Amino acid sequence: MGKKDGAVLDALLDRFGRTFATEAGIKLADQPKPLYQLLVLATLLSARISADVAVAAARELYAAGYGTPRGMREASWQDRVDALGRGHYRRYDERTATMLGDGADLINDRWKGDLRRLRDEAKGDERRIADLLMEFPGIGPTGADIFLREVQAVWPQVAPHLDKRVLDGAGKLGLPRQARPLAELAHSGDELARLSAALVRVSRSKKSVDAVKSAAAAG
Structure with missing residues (x-):
C-alpha cells in the first residue's frame, strides 16, 4: 500500500467506516x-x-x-x-x-x-x-x-464482494477501482466490510469525498 492510499484509507475508515449492520x-x-x-x-x-x-x-x-x-x-x-x-x-x-x-x-x-x-x-x-x-x-x-x-465480514467465501457502487466510491478517492487491488488494502474481512460501507457512503456525496481527501492530506 502506498503512503497516499494508506492516508486516504485511514481517513475514510475513521469518518465513515461503520457498517450498516453496526x-x-x-x-x-x-x-x-x-x-x-x-x-x-x-x-x-x-x-x-x-x-x-x-x-x-x-x-x-x-x-x-x-x-x-x-x-x-x-x-x-x-x-x-x-x-x-x-x-x-x-x-x-x-x-x-x-x-x-x-x-x-x-x-x-x-x-x-x-x-x-x-x-x-x-x-x-x-x-x-x-x-x-x-x-x-x-x-x-x-x-x-x-x-x-x-x-x-463473517462469510470469507464471498469476499471480496466489491460491487460497482463500492468501486465508484474508490475511484472518487483515487483508490484502486479494481476489486482485488482494492481488497488488498483491507487487513481483515471485518475491515473489508467497513471499507465497502464507507465507500458506498462517499460515492453518494461529493462533500464526503472532499472531507476524506482533506483529512488525508492534513494527516
Whole structure:
C-alpha cells in the first residue's frame, strides 16, 4: 500500500467506516439470528428511501421482537406496519410488511430459518448465493449486493464482494477501482466490510469525498 492510499484509507475508515449492520445494532456473526437481521436490513435498504430511515426501521422491528424468522412470521401484518411506521419508513410500510412476512415464510420453510443453509446449498458460490437471496421478496440485485457487502465480514467465501457502487466510491478517492487491488488494502474481512460501507457512503456525496481527501492530506 502506498503512503497516499494508506492516508486516504485511514481517513475514510475513521469518518465513515461503520457498517450498516453496526448502525442497525446487529452484532454480526455467522449465526442464524444476526444473519436474518442483516437480510431484513438489506430488504429495507433496497427501497428508494434514506439509509438512516431504513436503519431506524430495522431497529424498530428488532426491538419489537421481529429480529428472528419466527418472530417476524408470528407478528401480524399490522404489527409490522406499525414498527416500520415508528422508524418513519412510511412510504413503503404496507408493501414491505407483506414482503417481510412472505420472506419469513420462505426462510423458515426452505432453510429452517438459517441462512447458513442457503449458503451451503449454494456451495459457498457468491453468484449462486446472490441468486438465492433474490428469491426473497424485496431483494433484487441491489439488496443482494448490500447483504454480500456486509456479510463478507463473517462469510470469507464471498469476499471480496466489491460491487460497482463500492468501486465508484474508490475511484472518487483515487483508490484502486479494481476489486482485488482494492481488497488488498483491507487487513481483515471485518475491515473489508467497513471499507465497502464507507465507500458506498462517499460515492453518494461529493462533500464526503472532499472531507476524506482533506483529512488525508492534513494527516
